[in-house]
Amino acid sequence: MPKWNPEPLINVVLALLRVSRDGKLREDEILRMLKYTYSDISRKELVKTLMTLEIRGLIKVYLAKENLLIAELVKQPKEH
Numbered sequence: 001m002p003k004w005n006p007e008p009l010i011n012v013v014l015a016l017l018r019v020s021r022d023g024k025l026r027e028d029e030i031l032r033m034l035k036y037t038y039s040d041i042s043r044k045e046l047v048k049t050l051m052t053l054e055i056r057g058l059i060k061v062y063l064a065k066e067n068l069l070i071a072e073l074v075k076q077p078k079e080h
Helices: 009-019 027-034 043-055
Strands: 024-026 059-065 068-073
Touching: 009 024, 009 027, 009 043, 009 068, 024 027, 027 043, 027 068, 043 059, 043 068
Parallel strands: none
Antiparallel strands: 024 068, 059 068
16 A cells, blocks of 8 residues: 655655755656655656646656656746
8 A cells, every 4th residue: 555645746856846956856766765765656647747737837858768767857947
């Protein structure tokens, strides 16, 4: 049975991207970091989360190799 986590997966992925040195992470890096909190997370769940974030305009996802994605934070314009 999956363990319930109070922090939504979308928020955790965004936080990981924000603390990364250049706002970019490979999907395997994100998955490895998430395993500490979400021990039963699958690649399918992560890809679905990345797709949701991309649709919302918060990140861009690139195909680096045949089966490797890179997620990058979208630079938000500064409001005056």
